[in-house]
Amino acid sequence: MFSKLLPATFCLLLLTQAAHAFAPTTQKVTDNVYAIVGDTGERTPENQGMNNTSGFIITNDGVVLVDSSATEASAKMLEDAVKTVTDKPIKQVINIGVQDHHWMGNSYFLAQKIPVSALAKTVESQKNQEPMNRMRLSSGIGGKPEDLKVEFPSETFDGDEKTLSIGGTEMSLRYLGDAHFPGDAVLWLPKEKVVFTGDTVFNDRMLGVLPDISNVKDWQATFKKVAELQPEHIIPGHGNPNDWATAQKNTGDYLDWLVTNVGKSLEEMEDLGDAVKRLSADETFSFLKMAKELHGRNVHQTYLQLEAE
Numbered sequence: 001m002f003s004k005l006l007p008a009t010f011c012l013l014l015l016t017q018a019a020h021a022f023a024p025t026t027q028k029v030t031d032n033v034y035a036i037v038g039d040t041g042e043r044t045p046e047n048q049g050m051n052n053t054s055g056f057i058i059t060n061d062g063v064v065l066v067d068s069s070a071t072e073a074s075a076k077m078l079e080d081a082v083k084t085v086t087d088k089p090i091k092q093v094i095n096i097g098v099q100d101h102h103w104m105g106n107s108y109f110l111a112q113k114i115p116v117s118a119l120a121k122t123v124e125s126q127k128n129q130e131p132m133n134r135m136r137l138s139s140g141i142g143g144k145p146e147d148l149k150v151e152f153p154s155e156t157f158d159g160d161e162k163t164l165s166i167g168g169t170e171m172s173l174r175y176l177g178d179a180h181f182p183g184d185a186v187l188w189l190p191k192e193k194v195v196f197t198g199d200t201v202f203n204d205r206m207l208g209v210l211p212d213i214s215n216v217k218d219w220q221a222t223f224k225k226v227a228e229l230q231p232e233h234i235i236p237g238h239g240n241p242n243d244w245a246t247a248q249k250n251t252g253d254y255l256d257w258l259v260t261n262v263g264k265s266l267e268e269m270e271d272l273g274d275a276v277k278r279l280s281a282d283e284t285f286s287f288l289k290m291a292k293e294l295h296g297r298n299v300h301q302t303y304l305q306l307e308a309e
């Protein structure tokens with residue numbers, strides 16, 4: 001009986017592994033805080049939209065998971081990552097971001113009766129951006145936009161700041177201004193001096209200034225507000241955890257570069273085509289992954305935004 005079943009089971013196992021060959025890496029940041037680092041490239045069927053970074057906090061009462069990834073399949077990858085470190089159950093999920101991979105896996109945790117919390121401002125933007133997020137996600141991972149099971153947080157907080165004390169750990173959920181998306185927030189752990197920046201910070205890969213979504217000057221201002229927290233450990237929205245100097249080099253300096261250089265180009269009345277051609281060739285930030293695909297587009301978007309001011 002078993003010998004007949006075995007080959008089929010074995011094939012099924014192989015298939016399952018092939019479909020989800022990707023697994024994120026879990027990195028310890030402080031005693032009780034971990035980052036879960038996904039791909040730094042595009043969304044693919046293998047990574048199920050987990051081309052970003054999430055993380056979790058182990059408290060006395062259980063685990064607080066920061067963000068829920070993009071789909072039910074990648075949400076399970078987060079759950080598996082937590083299990084490699086602790087037997088404590090996930091007690092709460094907090095959404096700090098608006099882009100798909102920060103929250104569209106909520107349904108996986110809500111189905112287990114795990115509450116999902118966020119600032120009302122973040123949820124309002126999640127609702128506005130939902131159709132676009134569905135489109136972009138399904139074009140990366142396959143399937144139809146309408147087949148994605150998308151649920152919003154079960155608990156929202158009004159205002160720009162909410163202090164939470166969970167299992168003896170103090171954490172502050174803050175909206176410091178728009179970043180990659182309007183309504184993006186950060187989670188600050190004052191005692192540990194850890195900040196989950198969400199998409200305010202991109203490490204290792206280049207950030208993208210998205211048409212009609214990311215405002216480059218707002219993002220620059222928000223980044224500076226995160227710096228004022230004087231964090232010692234950064235868990236970014238994309239890439240590996242690191243210190244603030246690294247965030248400054250990979251994100252802050254690049255935002256400054258865009259605003260300064262495109263601003264100069266406009267002052268000198270250089271036209272769009274010439275500015276994009278000249279500034280796209282600049283290699284100051286070509287050490288960042290995806291610079292080839294994104295830098296020219298970022299210059300273009302920044303030009304349009306600064307010109308419209």
Ligand SMILES: [Zn+2]
Nearest residue numbers: 052099199237
């Ligand atoms: Zn993102």
